Amino acid sequence: MNIVLNHRASSEPRSLTLEQLKDLSLKLINLNKxxxxHIISVPSEYEILKDLVNKLDKENIKLLPKTEGIGEAAGLLKYSDMLVSVDTGLIHIASVYNIPIVGIYPLTENSAKLFEPKSERYEIVRGTKSGYTIEGVSLDKVAKSVNKILEESVYDKRCVV
Incomplete structure (x- = not known):
């Protein structure tokens, strides 16, 4: 199960911190062996994330290759099994590929209504502070949402057999 994880939005209040990225990565790999x-990076943060992944030293936490634009990122995303991301264009790209998504959105009503994923299967987890921020988002809720989708996928596969 290859999960692409994107922590970076267009502004700091809508992005996960590096500490949150680390914690969420560890929570996700602990869901299932x-x-x-696969952490995806904007080009300007590639070296920082490379250091973070190296320090984590976990076989199942990797940094995707450095991309130079959204087209290259879309190409990498196409072959993933799930996207976990803050509210960015990657969510919309994953929707085009109908990849399951766990989106991290601000509490603001319009954000989720206007920019929700269009994939058949998605979950949205919101921050708890008013405004255009994901402050207060529960990483445990994000991990539970990922697990919920994983469990449904296994169940669906069993039904087909």
Whole structure:
């Protein structure tokens, strides 16, 4: 199970911190031994994230190759099993590929209504502070949402057999 994890939005209040990124990565790999978390980076943060992944030293937490634009990122995303991301264009790209998504959105009503994923299967977890911020988002809720989708996927596969 290859999960792409994107922590960076267009502004700091809508982005996960590096500490939150680290914590969420560890929570996700602890859900299931078959999960591989692939952290995606904006070019300017590639070296910082490379250091973070190296320090974590976990076989199932990896950094995706450095991309130079959204087209290259879309190409990498196409082959993933799930996207966990703050509210960015990657969510919309994953929707085009109908990839399951766990989106991290601000509490603001319009954000989720206007920019929700269009994939058949998605979950939205929101921050708890008013405004255009994800402050107060529960990483445990994000991990539970990922697990919920994983459990449904396993169940669906069993029904097909």
């Amino acid at each position: 078959d999960i591989i978390v």
